[in-house]
Amino acid sequence: MIKAKRNLSNSIIYIFLAIFFVISFFPVFFTFMSSFKSNMEVLTTGNTLFPKHFVFENYKKAWELADFSTYTKNSVFLSFFCVIGSILSSTICGYAFSRGKFKGKELIFYFMISSMFVSLGTLTLYPLLMIMKFVNLNKSLWGVIIIRVFGMNVTNLFIARGFVTSIPTEIDEAAKIDGCSFFGIYRRIIFPLCKPLVGTVAILSFRSSWNDYMLPMVFTMTDPKRMPLVVGIMHLKSSGSTASAWNLMLAGTAISLIPMIIIYIVFNRLFISGMTAGAVKG
Amino acid sequence: MSKQNETGGKVRVKRISKDNMQAFLMILPFLIGFIIFSYVPIVYILRYAFTNYTGFGDAKFTGLANFVRIFQREPDFWMSLVNTVVLSLGKLAVEIPLALLLAVFLNKKLKGVSFFRVTLFMPAIISAAIIGLIFSLLFASYNGMINSMLQNLGIITKPINWFNTKSKAMLILGIASVWQNYGINMIFFLMALQSIPKELYECAAIDGATGPKCFFKITLPMIAPIFQSILLMAIVGSLKVCDLVISCTNGQPGGTTEVVMTYIYKSFFGKSGRNIEIGYASAMALITAIFLGIVTIIYLKATKKLKELEG
Numbered sequence: 405m406i407k408a409k410r411n412l413s414n415s416i417i418y419i420f421l422a423i424f425f426v427i428s429f430f431p432v433f434f435t436f437m438s439s440f441k442s443n444m445e446v447l448t449t450g451n452t453l454f455p456k457h458f459v460f461e462n463y464k465k466a467w468e469l470a471d472f473s474t475y476t477k478n479s480v481f482l483s484f485f486c487v488i489g490s491i492l493s494s495t496i497c498g499y500a501f502s503r504g505k506f507k508g509k510e511l512i513f514y515f516m517i518s519s520m521f522v523s524l525g526t527l528t529l530y531p532l533l534m535i536m537k538f539v540n541l542n543k544s545l546w547g548v549i550i551i552r553v554f555g556m557n558v559t560n561l562f563i564a565r566g567f568v569t570s571i572p573t574e575i576d577e578a579a580k581i582d583g584c585s586f587f588g589i590y591r592r593i594i595f596p597l598c599k600p601l602v603g604t605v606a607i608l609s610f611r612s613s614w615n616d617y618m619l620p621m622v623f624t625m626t627d628p629k630r631m632p633l634v635v636g637i638m639h640l641k642s643s644g645s646t647a648s649a650w651n652l653m654l655a656g657t658a659i660s661l662i663p664m665i666i667i668y669i670v671f672n673r674l675f676i677s678g679m680t681a682g683a684v685k686g
Numbered sequence: 687m688s689k690q691n692e693t694g695g696k697v698r699v700k701r702i703s704k705d706n707m708q709a710f711l712m713i714l715p716f717l718i719g720f721i722i723f724s725y726v727p728i729v730y731i732l733r734y735a736f737t738n739y740t741g742f743g744d745a746k747f748t749g750l751a752n753f754v755r756i757f758q759r760e761p762d763f764w765m766s767l768v769n770t771v772v773l774s775l776g777k778l779a780v781e782i783p784l785a786l787l788l789a790v791f792l793n794k795k796l797k798g799v800s801f802f803r804v805t806l807f808m809p810a811i812i813s814a815a816i817i818g819l820i821f822s823l824l825f826a827s828y829n830g831m832i833n834s835m836l837q838n839l840g841i842i843t844k845p846i847n848w849f850n851t852k853s854k855a856m857l858i859l860g861i862a863s864v865w866q867n868y869g870i871n872m873i874f875f876l877m878a879l880q881s882i883p884k885e886l887y888e889c890a891a892i893d894g895a896t897g898p899k900c901f902f903k904i905t906l907p908m909i910a911p912i913f914q915s916i917l918l919m920a921i922v923g924s925l926k927v928c929d930l931v932i933s934c935t936n937g938q939p940g941g942t943t944e945v946v947m948t949y950i951y952k953s954f955f956g957k958s959g960r961n962i963e964i965g966y967a968s969a970m971a972l973i974t975a976i977f978l979g980i981v982t983i984i985y986l987k988a989t990k991k992l993k994e995l996e997g
Contacts, residue, residue, distance in 0.1 A: 417791045421802045424788060428806050428869065431820045434831055436821070447829055496712050504709025512717060519724040524978070525926040526947040527971040530954040530964065531727035554719025586705035587712065615813030617929045622955070634813050638933055641819065654823075657816060668811050672804045675811060680873055 432661065439463070439654040446650045462655040470652045472659055474629060475636035479614060479660070482545050482632050486613035487606050489553030490560060494596050494605045497556070498564025499590045503576065513565075520558045529622050535625070545630060548620050560605050563681045567601040568594060586611040604678040607671055611679075614664060622679060731968045731975070739965040752969035760939065763970055766949035767977065770854070773945065774924035777860040777867075782920065789875035790901070803876070807869040814866060818933030821862035825849070852942040855935045859943060862934055863927065871916060878912040881904065914992040918985060925978060946974050965973045 434453065438446060439462055441455040466472040501513050532551055533542050541547035575597075576589045584592065617634045624630040631639060637656045640649060668675055735752060738744035753941035756763055788806060792799045809817070824831050827847040836842045849855045886904050895903065906913075931937070937944040937958060944952075950970050958963035 406943055414794075414796060417794065417796065421788070421791060421799075421806075424868075425802060425805050427865070428808055431817075431865065432808075432812070434824060435820050453831065454836075488979060493716055494739050497716050500709045500712040503712070504706060506706040506710040509709075512713065516717070519720065523724065524728070525969070525974050526928045526951050527731070527974060528727035529951060530967070531730035532723065534730065535726060550719070551723050554716060555723035556720045586708035590712070611811055615811075615816070617813060617815035617933070618951070625955075634815050637819065638815055641933070642936075653819075660816060661812065664811055665808075668808065672807070675801070676807055676873055678992065679810065679870060680877055683822060 415573060432665075434659050435654060435661065439651070439658040441553070441654075443543075443649075443651040446654065459651070463659070466652040466655040466659065470640060470649065470656065471628065471636065472633070472652075472656045475631055475633045475656070476659060477602055478545060478624075478630055478636075479632040479634075482548060482616075482620065483610050483613045485546075485549045486552050487609050489549060490557065490609035491602050491605050493553050493556065494560040494564040495568075495595055495601065496590065497561055498568045498598075498601070499594050500668050501561075501565045502568035503573075503589075503594075504586070516561060517558055519556070526618055531620055532619070536618070542623065543627060545620060545623060545632070547623050551619065552609070552616075557609070557612075558616045559681065560608065563600055563604060563678070564598075567598065571597055603671070604681070607667070607674045608678045610667065611645060611664070611675070614660075714814055728975075731971050733968075734965045735968040735972045737965040738963075739968075741962050741964050745965060748965070752966050753973075755966070756969060756973065761973075762944070763946075763949060765942070766944040766946045767974070769943060770925055770927070770947075771944040773856060773859060773863070773927070774921065776856075777863045777924060778917075778953055780860070781864045781868050781871060782917065784864070785871035786875050788868070788872045789879055790905070792828040792872070792876050803873070805886060807873055809866050809868075810870040812866070814927075814929035815933040816937075817862055817866050818930040821858060821865070822849070822934045825858050831904060849938055852939065855939060855943045859931060859934055864925065866930065867920070867923070871920060874912070874916045875909070878909040878916075879913075882908045910992040914989045917989070918982070921985060922978070922982065925981065946977075 437453055437455060440458045440460070442457070442462075445456060461465050499633045503510065518577065525674060533547075536542040536547040536551070541550065556683050576584075576593055579593050614632075615634060616632075617638065620632050621635045621638070624632075624635055628639060629635070633656070637660060640656065698716060718936050728944055730847040734745060736747060737745035738748045738751070791972070794807075825833070825848040827833065827845055827849070830848070832848075833842070837845065846854075848858055882905065886908070887900060890900050890904055926947055927945055928951065931943065931948050932951075935943045937948060937952075942959065950967055951959055952958050953963060953967035953970060
């Protein structure tokens with residue numbers, strides 16, 4: 405009797421989860437399926453999920469005619485430098501905040517953490533653009549990279565400091581006796597030990613830089629040649645040619661989703677642990 | 687330490703201060719960057735909020751003129767602020783209980799839960815702008831998937847135009863936003879649930895407590911402190927929603943689904959037929975920043991009790 409009841413409640417749970425599995429996947433699946441439809445089919449008959457004929461031409465056209473090769477290159481460029489920069493910034497700051505003993509360390513740390521509460525998102529886009537105009541980087545993705553890397557991500561800082569603190573100090577004490585400088589210990593000993601941390605930070609900053617929209621959009625507003633993928637897709641949507649290029653937009657969207665989804669499938673553990681690490685401590 | 691000082695003498699003291707110098711120098715570039723990119727923009731907004739700066743020429747100090755104009759002649763700004771609050775409340779009312787329920791299910795030791803954990807989290811890795819775009823396509827009026835599904839099921843006879851009235855467009859924004867966020871909140875709750883000691887439930891079972899009673903008497907109080915943090919992040923996150931709205935409705939129909947972040951962005955950059963008025967937009971940004979601060983403070987005060995439940 406009890407067992408039957410348990411089976412019933414378990415199947416209800418499974419049904420519920422299965423429904424949400426479908427809900428989670430459907431919009432993405434729909435995008436991929438639509439990206440194989442011809443423009444005629446997209447515009448006239450949206451009522452079939454699967455395309456009548458799989459048109460691979462969309463991807464070729466998007467890649468060659470609609471500049472998606474440029475957008476992808478820009479996205480790769482932006483993400484690459486954001487990832488490298490974030491790895492360096494978070495390991496350096498994590499190490500210095502964890503092992504450094506200079507005056508005012510705690511104060512500076514909490515000062516930097518405070519940005520969590522003063523970050524105003526879109527409100528500061530314009531001032532950021534003007535700041536970058538001073539150094540003539542207001543029309544380049546380098547401006548975005550510098551803001552993202554030096555603007556310090558609080559989550560990364562938290563994770564990095566916690567990770568370095570968990571490395572036993574005996575290791576760097578030994579190096580110190582051998583005459584290693586503070587920076588030398590970072591370069592030779594701590595950084596090589598930070599592999600799991602580097603993985604998490606890399607994934608987090610890849611996700612945010614690949615998906616970023618407003619900031620790179622503002623920095624590339626006047627120059628489509630510099631736009632990363634997400635900005636390029638939205639540019640195509642808002643330009644008047646949407647109706648004639650709906651299929652290209654869908655193919656472009658699929659192009660932007662594929663790398664992210666592949667990386668998620670491979671590294672989902674890192675994704676989930678990384679994206680929640682900041683929340684639990686903060 | 688003291689022993690080392692005795693033997694190492696001056697050399698060691700010098701080494702330590704050199705190390706400290708290096709540690710400080712390592713942080714310095716990031717500290718400077720942090721100040722420039724986090725605090726200077728706020729100073730910038732404060733500086734121009736009281737001027738009539740338009741991006742060109744000189745900024746003239748106009749005192750409170752911008753604020754008077756916002757309060758007296760800018761109903762659209764207030765509407766965007768109200769929209770933001772309505773959208774946030776509406777979507778959180780669905781999203782948070784849903785995420786908690788899913789987390790409770792995933793916390794049961796059933797076969798295959800890790801599969802659902804990974805798949806339900808997936809929307810969190812997709813760009814908010816792309817999500818907005820996908821949902822605007824899904825709900826497109828004549829060739830949208832949702833309309834044809836509803837028609838096939840016989841729920842509606844004619845395709846619905848989802849984006850021609852404010853309430854329907856807001857509903858779509860809410861759905862898209864819930865879709866984007868339930869996965870990550872689910873994982874937050876799941877982590878909270880997993881931190882509850884199993885013994886508590888065993889004791890409760892001996893006392894004869896069952897399902898819902900356990901949930902309200904043990905689970906909820908135990909996760910209350912983390913719940914407070916999760917809800918705060920969700921509230922602040924949804925008040926700052928921007929990308930999703932720009933890519934999904936872009937304020938349509940007729941600017942009625944504008945949220946405060948998109949409204950101010952458009953005022954700064956002169957989008958959607960607005961003039962570029964940096965000073966005026968700065969004043970709106972300042973009001974919004976104060977509003978966000980007040981909401982956070984009220985929330986923290988109101989939920990202080992939740993935090994104290996711990997222990």
